[in-house]
Amino acid sequence: MNKTFALVDCNAFFCSCERLFRPDLQNKPVGVLSNNDGCFVSRTKELKKLGVKMGAPYFKVKALCERHKVSVFSSNFSLYTNMSDRVMLTLAQFTPELEIYSVDEAFLNLAGFKDLKNYAHEIKQTVVRNTGIPVSVGIGPTKTLAKTANYLAKKYSKFNGVVDLTKKEDQDKALAHVKVIELWGVAKATADKLNALNIYTAKDYRDFKNTRLIKNIFTKVGLQRQEELQGKSRFELELITKKKKEIMCSRSFGKPVYSLESLREAVATHITSACEKLRKQDSVCAEIQVYTRTSPFKNVPQYYGFNSSKMLSHSSDTRKVIKYALSALESLYKMGYEYKKAGVQLSQIRDRKLSQMSLFEQYEPDNSEALMRAMDEINRRDGAGTIKVAACGLRQKKAWVMNQNRRSQRYVTGFWELKKVK
DNA sequence: TCTGGGGTCCTAGGACCC
């Protein structure tokens, strides 16, 4: 049976979310910055036209932005995830099978559907009507071709946001116009190697005869990608959300940090959110990695401290994990450095229910589960951080907390910041 | 002054076993 995939991708998603509540910014350059107001992570086409690149550090293009009256926002993730949910809910009406691929993208199974182009336009119009978010739609017999179609739909305005690559002759024409670096799963390193084989376009890649060489150089996935370009589906729709095998949490600091005391607070805070994620997927972990580092961009003595710590038994108890993380931190900390970032990672994650005590695990009375559940519930209801472990720090002003000087209001999630109707 | 954060998959190579 023939497969048909559609990839629906929101246009400049974070910027589009900001524009929803600022209709005056329509057709004007808008950008959204990463955490700590570091670099651009979302740009409207007006901003791209000004030459501001993805990932460009804000301070380097600040003057340009001011000159052109660019509206620049700090990231406001509670707004974006909320809008994402609404988009996905709308998309679900159009397919029996939906894979939410990222915050702003989803694959739809459209196998057996007729008149695909019209259907895609209907999807596009419904999403914008229901949520206000503009999207582009790419269609193809494989995920890779659907992705490529979507790339073309975004790049050339003449397609009006929809490209259908289900027909062979359309694929031939389209793939000749796509550079390999634009393909899904191909970045600089792979593109360079492909170019060295005289493979420049997606069509060159698709038609390259020496498949053994492809596999040797680009491994199994490289070959699968080629087969997908030929119309043979190799990447299936993934309908079940998999549990995370690793959970990380890290942040740059708003201001440089020197003391172990501040690092302890930052690490404890990161562990707190990592453990919340861990419990949310009903898992436990056994290993904790901790690191802290100086800024590689700054001309100061550099240090990258890393340490890991294994617990005697699996757990998701914030208090216990913090204890292990802090002892790991103590032994990697060196005085006299200007720290810029700290992060933690939980690994050896497994299902709580499957978790059995090993022969050598020490017995610990399990009073923690109910306590953690109560904590999560209160923080969900009354806001993150309402209840926390004291190690996270009790002072009001924390030097290490990130900068977010340009954040929009929490239009859809914070009661006190609801849009006012005059 | 100022440069993000959170993930996954694949492979090679070492340790270890019989």
Next chain:
DNA sequence: TCTGGGGTCCTAGGACCC
């Protein structure tokens, strides 16, 4: 030239994604 062979498990590191 030629150092046994074959298997599993784990980890580190590279590459990529959004």
